[in-house]
Amino acid sequence: MNEVKFRTREHRLAPRRTRLEIPGWAGEREPRADGSQEYAWHCTPFSESAQYGIELFYPYDNELIVSASNGELRLEGDFGSCPEEGLQWPPFRNFGNNYYTYQILLDLKVEPGLALRTEPHPRFFTDRTGTCPIAVPALIRHWWPMMFFMVFKSPEEGRRHVFRPGEPFAQVIVIPEEAPFDIVEMGPQEAAEREMQARRLHASRDRLSEGSRWLSRTATVFDGSYRFMLRAAKAQDKNKEPLK
Secondary structure (H helix, E strand, C coil): CCCEEEEEEHHHHHEEECCCCCCCCCCCCCCCCCCCCCCHCHHHHHHHHHHEEEEEECCCCEEEEEECCEEEEEEEECCCCCCCCCCCCCCEEEEECCCCEEEEEEEEEEEEEEEEEEEHHHHHHHEEEEEEECCCCEEEECCCCCCCCEEEEHHHHHHHHEEEECEEEEEEEECCCCCCCCCCCHHHHHHHHHHHHHHHHHHHHHHHHCCCCCEEECECCCCCCHHHHHHHHHHHHHCCCCCC
């Protein structure tokens, strides 16, 4: 198992594996049952993706409000006096009005061959207020000894982003350092095999989802076929048996 090591001068910035907050940003604790309101956590691919990374929490005692008005970016927050000589303080700065930066006091170390990618926290995709910070994706190589700064997209005119004490503001995922792949069209035989697999799966969905199919409050049909296949795939992988 790979390890992600960290060091930080601010203990409240200590990262953790991303968790679904229910109730919270991932939705309410409504069952998978007819008449329920659908929420993000009901979708297994989203839930798996959301828990794939490392979440970072805002470590300061007071809120930071980032707003845009008349083409100017404003960053309002009380950070007090600089805690250590030589630090950029306050740690947030305007970056050309379209972006702003955070001088983050965190170093994450991954093993050779791996890299870190910053991205918005999953709650950005469930937020209906428009106040969730939008971290700009960036790839940090394993040999870089510090996360020098993070960049965020500025809010739209008349809107604001809010960093609240103890609230997650970004996510980091661990990925291969390089992406050595080509994009090629499937050959006829492989395409035909995938089509046959898709048709068999479609024909089996009622059986696979028996007991787990439900109709949401907005008339969306949910079933457990993907979750069933996921459990089966994990079980086969655990037993080191190839999928058929």
